Each structure stands twice: as structure tokens, then as C-alpha cells.
Amino acid sequence: MCGIAGLICKDRQILALDEIGSKMNTSLLNRGPDDSGIWIDNDIGILLSHTRLSVNDLSKAGHQPMLSSSNRFVLTFNGEIYNHWDLRQELEITQGSQNWKSHSDTETLIQAIECWGVYKTLTKLIGMFAFGIFDRKENKFYLARDRFGEKPIYWGITGVGTRKVLIFGSDLKALKSYPEFNNTINRESMGLFINYNYVPDPHSIYENIWKLEAGKILEIDVTDDDYSKIYPMSWWQLEDTIKNVDGREIENESEAINLLKQELIKSVKSQSKADVKITSFLSGGIDSSLVSALLQETSNSQINTFTIGFENKRFDEATYARRISNYLGSNHSELIFTNEDALNIVPKINEYYSEPFADPAAIPTLLLCNAAKSQGYTVALSGDGADELFGGYNRYTMAPKIWKYFGIIPNFMKPMLINSVNKLSTQSIDLIGSILKIRQFRERLYKITDKISYSNSLEDLYYRLIREWSDVSSITEYKYNQPFTPISNERLNQSIHELKLDPVTFMMVIDCLSYLPGNNQVKLDRASMAVGLETRSPFLDKNVGELIWRLPINLKIKNNCGKYILKEILADYIPKKLFERPKAGFATPINEWIKGPLREWAEEMLNSNKVRDEGFLNPEITTKLLNEHIQGVKDNSKKLWSALIWESWIDKNI
Template identity: 35%
Template sequence: MCGLAGVLLPQAAEGAEALQQVAQAMGDALHHRGPDDGGTWVDARAGIALAHRRLSILDLSPLGHQPMDSSDGRYAIAYNGEVYNFAALRAELEPLGHAFRGHSDTEVLLAAFLQWGVEDTLSRCNGMFVLALWDRQEQCLWLARDRVGKKPLYYGWAGDALVFGSELKALWQHPRFDNDIDRDALTLLLRLDYIPAPHSIHERCFKLMPGRVLRLDAASVAAGAGNHRPDQAQRPFWDARARMQEALANPFQGSIEQAEAQLDALLRDAVALRMVADVPVGVFLSGGTDSSLVAALMQAQSSSPVHSFSIGFSGSHHDEAPLASELAQHLGCDHTELYVSGADALAVVPTLPTMFDEPFADASQVPTALVARLARQGVTVALSGDGGDELFFGYTRYQRALRNWQMLGKVPAPLRRWMSGRAGSQGEASRTGGLAALLAEAGARGIGDVYRNRISRWRDPVAAVPGARLANSFYDLADPLHGAGTPADAMMLADFVSYLPDDLLCKVDRTSMAVSLEARAPLLDWRVAEFAWSLPMAFKREHETSKVLLKRVLGRYVPQGMVHRPKRGFGAPVSDWLKGDLRPWAEDLLQPARLEREGVLSAAAVQPLWRQFIGGQRKWHTHLWNVLMFQAWHAHWRDVRATVAG
């Protein structure tokens, strides 16, 4: 896995040396993503510079060095990721006259662009990636991101220059990057615990959305410097909603036994593709359905014990380490287990702003960082079970939302209107459940509104961010599927489009890349996703059992007693932390005088929640954690800004 960065000017650069120095600084900021090699590429007359940091996974030789030119010199690429089917693409390209010096997927990509063009090539790729591709012939820059959004790419403006990179810390290195906080985007953090694409924490700065490409040239850079919505120029080469609608319109027609066999074959291939590497490969193993299935499929296709890794929490009733150890022993994995204390976990917290660059408040970031650090001691690549919940109805919140939506359908319209009117007086109390929560959902236009209320932290985040307007996200759609499928399908789509890439995959990317570890997710192979969308709901949920088909496939490899286990999650005891060892840290960040001086968050909105939480009156720890993650990030951002400016 790697990191990339670059600059595109609206005119020719005054000199190559200055442009190269900026690109070098941007690339150096991503050293952790690629400690094995680095390089820059500059065309001063075109005003373009690319930087790359390499974590060598395939073709460890210098022939995999980036930025890389195409064989005819038309394209230059900086690329982060893996195209898992590169060998099949290469086999197609060689009879068409393309020759290869090494065996990296980067070289195959460049040949494919020459043969089929950019967007056609992307539609042929099965992988996780972002890329920056300069076309000398057309004098344009292509930015692209994989279908699911496994890898990140930010872009924005530093003065009149376009800057882009795998993480914000690269963009910050440009001396003219002075974009302040986007207060509207901050409301999304308070509501969702993360900032979904295309938004970012900065003004004039955006995330490339999953399955999208962006074509830029000098003219569009000049125009975009004054345009606050250049994200609208992103266009899809793969669209999750359209693909799900198509799958629902052409549903799977076979029996559940046939679906089980087909899913097993698909997953075996997806796992096998992701085991290809010239470095050691392992698996994150929690003991839950998804990671257990990935581990089982890896071991079934490996001639030697698969390296598996899990962490346990001393004294925690959520500890899944014994389950992981039992399953690893059954499969014959080479298992590594580490028990961590509260002090171990708390030591990670001060590093989070540097690790994430953007305020991020999913507290499972802490145990994820710990297991990534553990895995890196033994392997360079680790497979994960991400994606099973969003594709196979794995979250209990889906069931709660469906229950509430069905209940609301039985309430007469006049009474619902009255209830909806009463909801406005509830404020953040609607987060605590009971009547307040029911009132908040009474005015729901569709399942999307009910589900948004289920997943929201701050129900009225604008009240906490003076001068902000509530930014929209995919969760603001009353019916995410526009009439197709069931309410359950609609909720899973919303999570697949937003929660999965911008929370779960962001968390895994930052924590793994912080220790130079590549993480791969076979359940998120696009073929698996489209097959899952075609399945009837009965194959995913039966009575109180979720992920029915995944569990049937897992049952082919392990005893039934290891299949049907309660979901425990991968969380962190935030409430205990904030009332214990982290209390002085939190109180410092939440001082009313500090909040008023910084002028971003409202002390009047935040302080009552802190007092009620410390006093044991309300469980506001989730509200407070996203406020604290912003405050910690804000202090870090000011320090970085001062360093670059100095």
C-alpha cells in the first residue's frame, strides 16, 4: 500500500525546482504509508507535480517505483492500492502488443489506460485504489477512487493551485493551504461521528467519492479556485445505488442451497485474489462471523498456517479474544493474541489527531489501532471481515428501525402530525430513547428518516456550531433506493454508501497505514456486493438471526457451535475513560473559556451535556466523544499550520 500527493497549477510553473520541493514535502508527509521507497515527478511547463510513497507489496524491485510513466510516455501515474485481477488484465493486454518490464499492477494499469481509456479500464479493475494520472496528450489530470471507497483521496485549493493527496497532512504542506474549518461539515461529524464524502473538515477541500472519477485541467483548476462546489464535477464509473437497483430488478432465482454454493465460490475467489503478495499475509480475527469466514477461507486455500491476530481487553465483558483463539486453533492458524490494559488503550488517544488528520469519532478506532500494530509485527498485509453487516443485514439497529417504521405506519396521520410538532421541543433528549425518540421519528417521510434518527448522535448539531447550516448527506434521503427494494435494502444501501467508506474503511485505512500495514477486505469485492444485493431478504435475515447466508457458508468450515455466536462488536469503554483517566484531558478541551475563545463550538450547548454526564444524569459520552475528537484535532491543526507557516 502507498500514499500519493500532488499539485496542479492553473498555469505553467515559474520553475521546476520550487514545484518539486512542494511535491517532495507533500510526499514526505505520507512516509508512514510507504516507507520502502519514494519519488516525485514534475512537468513545470504543464504546472503538474506528483509525489509517491511506496509500501512494496508486489514486485519489490525498482521496476515498481513510482511515479511511473507509460511505455509511450503519454501517461504518468501515482497510484495507491491493489488491482487484484491485474494478472488477468495483463493476459488480455499481452496479445494486443503490450510488453512489460516488471510484474507490478501499476505497469498493467498504464498499459490498460493506453488500450482502453481511463473509465473503461477502471470498470475492468477489481481492487482497492486511488490514483492520480497525468495525460500529456490531453494536458489533463484524472483522479479516481475504487468502487467501494477502500482508499482515500482528498483534493482542494491552496490559493489558486489544486492540491491532492491520500491524507490531509499532505495538503497541509503546501504553503498556501490556509482553508479554515467548514462549519457545515462539522455538523455532520457531530451527527454521524465522521464527515462523509464529498465533504471534508476544510473549506474548499473535498473527498473524492467511491466509484468516481474527476477530470481536471488548467482551466478547471482556475475556475474551481473560486467555486465552492467542484465536487459536483465528480462522475461515476460505478454507482452503488444504480447497481443495487439493477440487482433487485433481476433477483437471484435459485434455492438457498444454490445461493450458499455460489457465495462460497465467490468468496473463495475473492479471498484467493487478496492473498496474492510478495510479502507475508495474515488476517484480523475477532471471532465474529465475518472475520471467522475470511480466516476459514484463507486457511482452506493455504498450504501453511495462516497468521491470525486478535486483541483482548483485560476485565471486559466484550472480550472476543477467547472466541478468536478457539476458532484459530480449530482452523490450524498461527495465532497471535495480545491482551491490552486500559492504559494501553488510553495511550493511543493522544495520537489520534495525527493518525486521522480529520476529526473522527468512532471510538473503535482505538482497538483497531492496537490490533493493526500487533499484526504489523508479523505481516505486511492483513485481511479483514469488513462489509458483512452492510451486505447481509448484520446490525441490530436495522431491526429496531424497521420496528419503529412499522409502528408509525399504524398511527393515524393527524396524530403523527401532532407528535411531529412536539418533537421540536425535545432537542438532544430524543437521543435517550423512549417517548422522545418516538416523537422525533413521528414526522418521518420514509425509512430513511427513521434510520437517520437511529444512527444520529447530535439530533440538532447546528445548535452546537454557531453560524453553521446543517450539511446534507445520503442519510437525508427519505427513500435512499427511490422506490426499489424493501426498507431493509434501503438502510443497507445508505450504510454501504456512507458509513462503510467514511467510517469503517477510513478507520481501518488510517490505523493500518499508521504502522505501514496494508488491509484488504474480500467481502467488499464488487462481485460479492452485487450478488448480495440480488438475494431475497430471507437469505439474510430469518426471525432473529442475521447474516443467514454468511453463516451457512461459515458452517461449511467450522462446527455449528462456532457459527452461531452473539455479535459483540469492537468497541471501547469511552464512558469509563471520560469519567476516569481521560477526565482531566476532556475538561481541558471543554473549558467554557476555551470554547468561547476558539469560537467554533458553543459552550452553552456543550457544557450542560458534560455536567449531566459527570453527574450521572445522562449517558452523553457519544455526544461528548465527537466534540472531544474535534477539539483535539483543532489543536493539532493549529500546531501544524503554525509549523508550515513558520
């Protein structure tokens, strides 16, 4: 795993590219602490930089930026190509014996591009990656990103006049290290963040800076100074994968289970290869337990598993992980954190996430990655991606159920429903929740009544369930066009709606295109890279991903429970009694923290004069939210958390 960055400039003479490259590498040292390099062509005006976390081939032979054997191509690459040994064999067949200088996947990638070209090579890759490669013969520069957006890449335009540059990097910190970075905050992106707690791709928090979307590529003629002609193109689209399923559906359950099991075994086996110490994150849930079980299945020795726990037993799941580990016989490590340990992370979140990011699960994820690295691990397998691909989120079962019973209510009656709920005391609601044995019943009831009152269809209800505000303009000092969706309406109407998916599959597709790369992969990548840890996600393997869409929805969600087929596979390795329980995820007591140990910080961040002077959020609304929450009138923790993260980010970035 690594950090990559670079730029293309109009002014070939004035810019000190070596100094800029050094600053870029310094900003990305956490992503690549083991080595760094810079490649410059002053005549063309191009800079490629790289910081390296050594995972495969720890020698200097894997140094980047790397030149191809003919010196035609120069590559800066972040990621892992899991099938690179297969590609080497194919290259041997195609071109004859190769004079390989290393056993790094970087060399395999650049030689594959020299043989097959960029576009054909991309279709052959199985792995996670973001890379920039310069073709010195054609004066073409390419920037590409993997299918599921596991590895990040920002790009855009900054500077003024002849010193305007096209710039790219793994992290916004690299782009901002350019001395004349002058991009202002994008108000539309701010609204997206306040609504979703992250900035969805392809947006970034800055004007004229974008994230390259998953499965996209930029092709740039470096001799053309007109940057307005540059736009991303798709080298892969999820919609095409789904279209190709037609006639290839797998209806037989036993066949589906067997095929998926074999693909997952292959994925785990390929992703467990490394020249460094490797572990498997184990929470005790379905996803991480299956990855750990398959890792042990494919290993000739005792595997390592790792988990963290919390002193607060309401949020501690270490016991479940311990039981799974005992059954598998893994070498298990467990670190217990106090409430204070978690709270100490909060003021530092914006140091790790250079773009505002308000998923509270970032806190335990940061603790987990830091703890794993402190135990000597450089690579960790995770269960990320299973929820989106196998129907694991509650909204996939909850939204259709809600719409079935409440969607028939006429619009004129919906305000009456809200008023009736609002008149109930919190004690009464909590009592009903305890009788019905529904966790977080009060929060869910408020959320459901609010969302259903404004929804006109099941699709509309889904969008409202995944965002916090019915009208985000009410908290921001900016008027937005409604409705907000996490992906472009153009893509929705031109490719996704044309698929004519059932409602649940539609939700899963939107989550795969937005929430997976924009929230979950960001959360894991930034947390792991903050400490120089590489994380790998076997569920996001290319072949697993293609097989998933051939499975009918009833093999993913059955009896109102998601991940049915994964549970059936896991039952071959672990008794169901050890893993069957309600989904929890990485829970954090944000509600309690804002009322208690974080109250002073929250009041400082949302001070009405401070908020008013900065001019982004509405101070009357933020004050009202905070007062209601502290007084116990209403649980506003989710809305408050995005406001708090925004204000703390602004403090460090304007």
C-alpha cells in the same frame, strides 16, 4: 499500499515544485515507508508524488510515479489490483507480446490505460484503488477512486491569485503541506461530524476541499486555468448495479449459498497473494471467522491469524478468536492490552486521523494494526463490509420493529412518552434491562424514546438513529438547515428513491454509500497506514458486491438476525456453537473513561472559556453534557466523544 499526492498550478515559474513534492512525500511517509518519487513538468505546471509500501514486486521496478512504455502516461497509484494477472493476459491477446519490466500491478494498470483508455480500464479493475494519471499527449489529468471507497483521495483548490492550485492527496496532511494552504474550516462539515462522528463524503473539514466519492472520477484539462469547471463524474454507481438485478434475482437458497461461497473463495484467494508476510484479523465474529476459514481453505499451508485482547474482560473477545483458531489450526498470534495502553492512544488520535474522526472503535483498531505490524505482518485480511452488505447492524432489525409499535403513536402523545421515561430512575431502568436481559438497555431506551418522538416515518427514524442530535444547531454556534442526511438530497431523490427499495434494503444502501466509505474504511485505512500495514477486505470484491444485490432480503436477515447466508456458509467450516452469539464489535468503555481516567482531559478540552473562545461549540451545552455524565445522571458519552475529539482536533489545527 501507498500515499499519492500532487497538484496542477497556474504559475509555471514561481512555484518550486520539487520542494513541494518533497514536503508532500514527507507528510505521507507512514503510508509508504519503502520508497518515494516525484515527477514534474514545469512547462505544464503539474506535479505527481508517491510514497510506496512494497507488497507485490519489492524491487525498484515498481517505483512510482511510473511512466507507460510509450512515455505518454504518468501514474501515481495507491491500492491493489487483484485481477492484474488476468488483465496482463488480456493485454497479451489484444496487443501481442508485452515487454514487461516488473510483476507489479502498477505496470499492469498503466499499460491497460494506454491500451483501453481510463474509463474502459476502470470497468475491468477488481481491487481497491485511488490513482492520478496524466495523459501527456492530450494534456488531461484523471483522478479516480474505487467502487466501495476503500482507498482515500482528497482534492480541491487552495492558494491565492496566480499561486492558486488544484491539489490532491491520500491524506489531508499532503494538501496542507502546500506552503500557501489557506482553506478555512467548513461549518457545514463540522455539523455533519458532530452528528455522525465522521465527515461524510464528498465533504471534508475544509472549505473548497472534497473527498472524491467512491466510483467517481475527475477529468481535468491542465491547460485550462478555470478550476470552476471541474466536477466529479460517476464511472460506477451502486444504484446501477441494483437496477441491473431486475430479472436476475436468486430465490433458491441452496443456489444462492453455493454461488456466494464460490465468489468469496475466489475473492479471498486473489486477495491473499503478496510477496510479504500476510495474516487474517480474527475477532471470533462471523465476518473475520469466515474470511479466516476461507483463507485456510484456499491455502496449501497453515495460515496466520491475529487478534488482540483486553485486560478488561467485559470488552475482551480474544477467547472466541482463540477457539476459532484452534478449530481451523491456524498459526495464531494474540496480544493483550491494558486499559492504560488504550488510554495512551486517545491524545494521539488526531495525529493518525487528520480529519476529525470520533468512532471510539478507532482506538482498538489502531492497537490491532500496530500490534500486527510489530509482529512482522505487512498485509492483513479483514471482514469489513459484511455488516452493510449482509444486514449485520442492529438498526436493520430494530428500526422496523420500533416503528411497528411506536410509529402509530400520535405526535401530540410522544412528549408524554419521553417524560414518562425521564421520570424513571436509572436504577429502575437498569433493573428492567437486567430482567429483559438486554445489554446497554438504559442507553438504548433513552435513544429510542428520543428518536421516535421526532420521527414521522421509518426512513426518518433511520436517519435519526444514525445521528446523535435532533438539532445539531443546539450544540454548535451555527444555524444549520435541517434535516441532515449523510448523502446529498439530490442523489436521494434522483437515483435512490427511484429504486423503490424495501425499508431495510434502503438503509443498507445508504450505509454502503455513506457509513462504509466515510466511517469504516477511514477507520481501517488510517489505522493501518499509520504503521505501514496494508489491509484487504474480501467482502468488497467487485463480483461479490454484484452478486449480493441479487439475493432477497430474507437470505440476509432471517428471524431478526442479520448475515444469515454468511452463517450458513461458515457452518460448513466451523461448528455454529463456536460463533453464534450476540454482535459485539470493537467495544470501548468510553462511558467509564470519561468519568474516570479521562476526566481531567475531558474537563480540559471542554473548559467553557476555551470552548467559548474557539467559537465552534456551545459552552453551556458541552458543560451540561459533561456534568450530567460525570454525575451519572445520563450517559452522554457518544455526544461527548464527538465534542472531545473536535476540541482536541481544533487545538492542533487552528
